[in-house]
Amino acid sequence: xxxxxxxxxxxxxxxxxxxxxxxxxxxxxxxxxxxxxxxxxxxxxxxxxxxxxxxxxxxxxxxxxxxxxxxxxxxxxxxxxxxxxxxxxxxxxxxxxxxxxxxxxxxxxxxxxxxxxxxxxxxxxxxxxxxxxxxxxxxxxxxxxxxxxxxxxxxxxxxxxxxxxxxxxxxxxxxxxxxxxxxxxxxxxxxxxxxxxxxxxxxxxxxxxxxxxxxxxxxxxxxxxxxxxxxxxxxxxxxxxxxxxxxxxxxxxxxxxxxxxxxxxxxxxxxxxxxxxxxxxxxxxxxxxxxxxxxxxxx
Amino acid sequence: xxxxxxxxxxxxxxxxxxxxxxxxxxxxxxxxxxxxxxxxxxxxxxxxxxxxxxxxxxxxxxxxxxxxxxxxxxxxxxxxxxxxxxxxxxxxxxxxxxxxxxxxxxxxxxxxxxxxxxxxxxxxxxxxxxxxxxxxxxxxxxxxxxxxxxxxxxxxxxxxxxxxxxxxxxxxxxxxxxxxxxxxxxxxxxxxxxxxxxxxxxxxxxxxxxxxxxxxxxxxxxxxxxxxxxxxxxxxxxxxxxxxxxxxxxxxxxxxxxxxxxxxxxxxxxxxxxxxxxxxxxxxxxxxxxxxxxxxxxx
Numbered sequence: 001x002x003x004x005x006x007x008x009x010x011x012x013x014x015x016x017x018x019x020x021x022x023x024x025x026x027x028x029x030x031x032x033x034x035x036x037x038x039x040x041x042x043x044x045x046x047x048x049x050x051x052x053x054x055x056x057x058x059x060x061x062x063x064x065x066x067x068x069x070x071x072x073x074x075x076x077x078x079x080x081x082x083x084x085x086x087x088x089x090x091x092x093x094x095x096x097x098x099x100x101x102x103x104x105x106x107x108x109x110x111x112x113x114x115x116x117x118x119x120x121x122x123x124x125x126x127x128x129x130x131x132x133x134x135x136x137x138x139x140x141x142x143x144x145x146x147x148x149x150x151x152x153x154x155x156x157x158x159x160x161x162x163x164x165x166x167x168x169x170x171x172x173x174x175x176x177x178x179x180x181x182x183x184x185x186x187x188x189x190x191x192x193x194x195x196x197x198x199x200x201x202x203x204x205x206x207x208x209x210x211x212x213x214x215x216x217x218x219x220x221x222x223x224x225x226x227x228x229x230x231x232x233x234x235x236x237x238x239x240x241x242x243x244x245x246x247x248x249x250x251x252x253x254x255x256x257x258x259x260x261x262x263x264x265x266x267x268x269x270x271x272x273x274x275x276x277x278x279x280x281x282x283x284x285x286x287x288x289x290x291x292x293x294x295x296x297x298x299x
Numbered sequence: 300x301x302x303x304x305x306x307x308x309x310x311x312x313x314x315x316x317x318x319x320x321x322x323x324x325x326x327x328x329x330x331x332x333x334x335x336x337x338x339x340x341x342x343x344x345x346x347x348x349x350x351x352x353x354x355x356x357x358x359x360x361x362x363x364x365x366x367x368x369x370x371x372x373x374x375x376x377x378x379x380x381x382x383x384x385x386x387x388x389x390x391x392x393x394x395x396x397x398x399x400x401x402x403x404x405x406x407x408x409x410x411x412x413x414x415x416x417x418x419x420x421x422x423x424x425x426x427x428x429x430x431x432x433x434x435x436x437x438x439x440x441x442x443x444x445x446x447x448x449x450x451x452x453x454x455x456x457x458x459x460x461x462x463x464x465x466x467x468x469x470x471x472x473x474x475x476x477x478x479x480x481x482x483x484x485x486x487x488x489x490x491x492x493x494x495x496x497x498x499x500x501x502x503x504x505x506x507x508x509x510x511x512x513x514x515x516x517x518x519x520x521x522x523x524x525x526x527x528x529x530x531x532x533x534x535x536x537x538x539x540x541x542x543x544x545x546x547x548x549x550x551x552x553x554x555x556x557x558x559x560x561x562x563x564x565x566x567x568x569x570x571x572x573x574x575x576x577x578x579x580x581x582x583x584x585x586x587x588x589x590x591x592x593x594x595x596x597x598x
Binding site for chain 2: 214216219295297
């Protein structure tokens with residue numbers, strides 16, 4: 001099939017209790033396409049400034065990512081600075097500079113418009129909707145979001161939700177969006193809007209898939225050390241959709257496996273800063289963790 | 300086999316955002332024996348005051364619990380008052396009156412001393428050790444604890460830990476006891492003290508079994524509504540050990556199943572206040588949730 005990913009490509013400055021990394025490569029589009037590239041050849045749609053390293057773009061290409069949709073514009077690349085506490089679930093945003101992403105309003109290449117799977121990363125819901133309108137009969141539309149849009153563009157977000165098949169969000173974001181604490185009940189409210197699947201990301205506690213016909217709990221792989229949780233959710237979604245694109249079958253059995261592959265990919269990315277760990281994985285690294293997750297829940 | 304449970308039998312006043320219940324029956328011994336009674340006939344060792352209702356003791360007996368070890372003493376029963384926020388994981392203790400439990404130092408009946416499985420509920424670790432000394436060659440010793448003892452009787456707790464096979468605690472308590480945030484690393488530190496299994500209870504996120512030879516993740520059953528989380532951990536341990544007593548086999552396959560049965564029992568108890576939901580379950584209620592949990596993690 002074919003998977004197009006729309007998301008940010010950015011510089012991140014990340015502080016953890018042990019280390020600080022200045023201006024390393026990040027962004028939801030980067031993480032999700034680097035996770036997806038182990039399963040398929042994703043198309044990446046984003047924009048960077050002319051300060052963005054050509055060698056990173058070359059790396060994405062080497063990993064089989066189609067970067068024709070990655071625009072390089074005069075100006076500075078999107079920048080985010082965040083800080084984590086001893087509990088890696090506690091994250092604080094120190095600074096966000098939107099820069100060239102301010103006017104991001106991509107016109108998809110004709111070939112991209114015929115993509116069968118679309119991943120709308122956690123960008124402005126109006127932008128997500130504008131992109132959807134360019135697509136010709138996609139088979140599967142997935143979107144992610146963040147609390148910023150739930151708080152500031154709730155109506156637009158709910159409108160976009162009516163046009164998607166899979167909705168990814170953190171558990172707390174789903175609660176915020178629906179006003180319902182119970183994750184199953186909250187997700188069922190969202191299913192009524194149109195999606196056939198809500199994927200509730202729960203960080204170290206894994207992910208819950210709530211479908212119209214089934215519920216599945218993907219537990220997290222148990223990492224020896226969480227170095228940098230940045231991008232875990234985007235990586236999860238990228239692995240999930242990359243796998244779906246590779247199998248081209250959207251039934252429950254494949255959705256369950258997709259969530260486990262997403263979990264596996266997320267388990268790698270958090271073991272080092274930024275995209276470091278996603279650069280040189282092998283399929284056997286991935287399969288090994290997939291099998292360990294099978295054993296982890298076997299009874 | 301034979302299972303002896305040592306824990307509190309108490310009155311609890313519980314406030315949730317919606318309801319307040321005054322002086323309902325609770326206590327770690329009550330919850331764990333009522334969970335275990337669906338698998339075996341546990342022996343309960345505890346003490347209550349003469350204000351404790353005879354009809355509750357009759358109920359325990361009717362459920363197949365051996366209450367010869369439940370002493371009724373002149374005075375008032377242990378009392379606890381707690382309050383929950385909208386997030387049921389947030390609990391505040393308002394009041395604790397130890398009452399007759401102050402001098403609890405049970406002398407086990409000769410028959411109880413020959414019990415093959417022992418569950419030391421979350422009582423004073425010195426008391427736990429004193430009970431262990433009365434046992435003649437038990438096959439499996441399990442203990443639970445709470446942060447109170449980690450903070451006030453750490454040395455005694457670590458001494459008791461050297462004599463037990465299975466250590467139950469909440470994830471945060473394990474972190475507190477070891478000073479290590481990573482639950483696997485923290486649990487491995489505890490395994491070095493003697494236990495062959497650490498059971499990290501994670502509330503709504505299930506439980507993690509960390510053994511010398513394996514790791515298992517038991518996910519929580521997804522309840523429609525959490526009414527009262529009191530006793531969930533004790534109920535989990537009671538179901539776990541009740542099942543172990545019924546099969547008499549302590550290998551990994553049975554430990555995994557035991558954790559799932561513990562999860563099932565805990566899923567019932569939180570659906571109503573106090574012990575209400577544990578009074579009238581059927582084996583088919585239990586098997587139904589066991590099977591749903593199999594489906595929940597299947598991939």
